[in-house]
Amino acid sequence: MHWRTSKKSLRVAASGATATAALAAFGATGHAAPALSPRNTSLAAVNPAACPWKGASGPRKFDGHGYYKGSCASFAAWAIRTDGRHHRRSPDFLGVAGDWTGAATSAVPHVGDIAQWDPGVHGFGSEGHVAYVVAVGHDGTVTLHEYGYRSAYNDFRPGSLSIRSTSASDPSRYLRF
Secondary structure, eight states, rough: OOOOOHHHHHHHHHHHHHHHHHHHHHTTTOOOOBBBOOOOOOOOOOOOOOTTTTTSSOOOOOOOEEETSSSHHHHHHHHHHHHHOOOOOOOOTOOOGOOOOEEEEEESSSOOOOEOOOGGGGGGOTOEEEEEEEEEETTTHHHHEESSSSGGGGTOTTTTOEEEEEESSSSSEEEOO
């Protein structure tokens, strides 16, 4: 027997899978799933609870990829390595967050990008900041997973996970690996 599948039915099935992924990814944290834009209808497949350096404390130690455990750069590089997406460039050993370069740079975010802030921008220090983009909303926002950002989500602890939504124009740029 031969089954015919239209492109429309594949899109409907994919949107159902996306909705399921959104509920799974954000329902467990108590945060609402972001409204997704038509061009970016999937959530990143990064499970921040699986980060091997979560809760890193004590003396600063390297993660084996060129970053201090529990830093924004360490988490963002780990997210790129584990998100299951095809990448053209490695995120390892790129230096401080403000020095990172990707395979491409854009002002328009996509799921799986790295949001990057230049040193000194929006209160980030002399090393800048990076965060992993997990969702892009149709309302001009991005949802980020990041370390090194103190928020109510992480009880204002610097070396722990923060999940937040912000304006897509807030970061200095987006890097694609």
